[in-house]
Amino acid sequence: MSLFVHGLSALDLSWWCGERGLVGASWHVDLLLNGELGEDGMLFDFGEVKPWVKQHVDGTVDHTLLVPTKMAGVSVTECREGLCVRFSSPWPMEIRAPRQAFTLLPWQIIDADRIGRYLSEQLMKRPPARVTDIQLTLREEPIPEGFCYGYSHGLKRHIGNCQRIAHGHRSRLYIWRDGELDEALIQHWCERLADIYLADREDCIGAEDGDTLSLAYDAPQGHFRMTLPRQRAAILPTTTTVEQIAQWIANETARMQPGRIRVQAFEGIGKGAIAEAHR
Numbered sequence: 388m389s390l391f392v393h394g395l396s397a398l399d400l401s402w403w404c405g406e407r408g409l410v411g412a413s414w415h416v417d418l419l420l421n422g423e424l425g426e427d428g429m430l431f432d433f434g435e436v437k438p439w440v441k442q443h444v445d446g447t448v449d450h451t452l453l454v455p456t457k458m459a460g461v462s463v464t465e466c467r468e469g470l471c472v473r474f475s476s477p478w479p480m481e482i483r484a485p486r487q488a489f490t491l492l493p494w495q496i497i498d499a500d501r502i503g504r505y506l507s508e509q510l511m512k513r514p515p516a517r518v519t520d521i522q523l524t525l526r527e528e529p530i531p532e533g534f535c536y537g538y539s540h541g542l543k544r545h546i547g548n549c550q551r552i553a554h555g556h557r558s559r560l561y562i563w564r565d566g567e568l569d570e571a572l573i574q575h576w577c578e579r580l581a582d583i584y585l586a587d588r589e590d591c592i593g594a595e596d597g598d599t600l601s602l603a604y605d606a607p608q609g610h611f612r613m614t615l616p617r618q619r620a621a622i623l624p625t626t627t628t629v630e631q632i633a634q635w636i637a638n639e640t641a642r643m644q645p646g647r648i649r650v651q652a653f654e655g656i657g658k659g660a661i662a663e664a665h666r
């Protein structure tokens with residue numbers, strides 16, 4: 388007998404890619420269980436399946452930076468903050484943060500299917516009674532070409548795991564000008580915000596004009612530090628909540644374009660903010 392749950396939870400995280408660098412990702416979590424029926428006629432109560440899996444993914448990969456430790460140019464060492472992780476290709480980045488901000492995977496590359504198998508294996512270490520096999524799969528939300536943006540960030544004031552300096556999202560973006568959906572504007576922003584790091588100006592340290600951007604903040608989970616090429620980041624005048632991202636896009640767009648601008652920015656799957664601005 389098999390039991391399935393589609394869209395059981397959503398994962399929001401960042402991962403390091405040999406071609407794209409720091410990539411923000413959001414995935415639906417789907418689950419398939421195999422096993423035997425109990426006397427209650429169930430394989431495993433849906434009411435128990437969901438918190439069991441959600442607790443596991445939230446406590447492991449969710450809101451972390453996935454690091455392929457066997458990729459050439461990746462190094463992991465201990466440091467005062469916890470772990471210092473350095474990447475050299477396709478561009479250099481260093482992050483110092485508490486251990487819980489990273490998921491170290493002894494792989495050369497990261498891919499969604501493999502993460503799904505990894506999580507399935509972890510869950511199978513302590514399977515519920517009567518469950519003989521677990522298949523967890525990660526599924527991208529289908530987003531039309533040109534309407535998708537992806538970023539990484541950290542929210543130092545968040546009491547939960549969003550305070551981690553490099554977690555990210557893959558999301559929809561819609562922009563209207565004077566009530567009309569403006570596909571050219573959307574495409575412009577999606578290209579500008581592809582695989583970008585969004586930094587809060589308040590967290591920037593060091594020289595304002597060099598090629599390297601350094602960020603630092605302290606949050607409830609510990610000290611977070613990061614350096615990356617300035618061209619891989621966009622600096623916002625505020626914190627990078629989705630409300631402020633939507634407002635920043637609206638304000639910046641209104642500065643360049645006449646008319647009433649309305650921005651609907653998602654943060655991951657199924658949630659986000661709407662902001663307006665006009666010139």
Ligand SMILES: Nc1nc2c(c(=O)[nH]1)N=C([C@H](O)[C@H](O)COP(=O)(O)OP(=O)(O)OP(=O)(O)O)CN2
Nearest residue numbers: 397399445542545547549554627628629630654655
């Ligand atoms: N009003 C806002 N609340 C939160 C924001 C935000 O921008 N505006 N942002 C975050 C984090 O960035 C976080 O990455 C989003 O987390 P979310 O997936 O909602 O949080 P959970 O994992 O706890 O929720 P699930 O239901 O488990 O997906 C947080 N809040």
